[in-house]
Amino acid sequence: MDSVPGTRSGVDPDDAEVGRRFAAGEEQSLVWAYERWAGQVHGMAVRAFGPGPDAEDVTQQVFVAAWTGRARFRPDDSPLPAWLVGICRHKIADAWARRDKQRREAEAAVSEAKATPAGGTEPAVDTVVADRMLVLDELDRLGQPQRGIIELAFFEDLTHAQISERTGIPLGTVKSHIRRTLERLRTRLEVDGAALPA
Template identity: 50%
Template sequence: MSDDERLALRFADGDEEALAEVYTRWSRLVFTLALRSLGDRAEAEDVAQKVFVGAWRGRAGFDPARSGLAAWLVGITRHCIADAHDARARRLRAEEALVGGAVLTALVSERDDETAAVAERLMIAEELDRLEPVPQRVMRLAFFDDLTHSQIADTLGLPLGTVKSHIRRSLVRLRTRLEVSDEPYRP
């Protein structure tokens, strides 16, 4: 029986010293996989911690006859990385929704008169229709379909930076066109 096999059996039996050896032996691999995928050191450290806590808590599900301990840890790592990506995407969607909502709220002034609010929404829709086709599609996906910048880039096959540029320029254009002047209307 090899050292790895003995270590795997000790780990599966709940030997805390085996856990320390497992961590020493494979924590760098787990961290490196997480860092390469996530690109963020703090998130990678969180994933590494979750992997080893999860492995220890779920050691009853580890079967040394089915796979080696390293392969099992890599499997757990892949799941934890996927969870981290999902959490990041949820955070980004929430942040973008807050920013998008704040921008649209700034564009459409709050009024008690429901008719005025409907008229303003129609003005915004009309201004969106004046945009070029690609920026118009980007804005509609961002604000009406509630897609993230990355999702828009994937949907339209555009680079992420291009999507962000279209949104930024379109918002500036919309704001400029929709700003209310204090001067009286003169035909």
């Protein structure tokens, strides 16, 4: 019985053959593609975002998008690694666009807070705006569950009680995580020489 290409006893196909099998929807070709080019794709993502979850997410998104969109891949027109690189560039651009949107929303919140007449509740508003800016700059450094809690608090504007209800984490723990996380974020910015809004 002849050995099957790609098995331990056989010989892996060359890159062009992997591309042809990928376009044909052969699942083993996705495994080969990942083994051969995930490092290159991940390297691009790391250069864009630094090492960490963002780069890992983009790498995964590239291969998922490539596989689900394989009907658009033409192996005779472009080699598979070049197609993957193109998808990676789009995913990186999408991720930066999301970050930029979050920053614009935060800047709009700052402008709105500054335009609001001073009143008894303004210190709380200023604190929320300052914390939101800190979170935007430092969110990627947080682990779970702190990151998830902070995202719910600052990007979805949930109260502590709502976060507790949604996540199943006790209310006191939610409050502690937010307090400690914001303290760490402030400390990091102070070490970097950044000043918080007065």
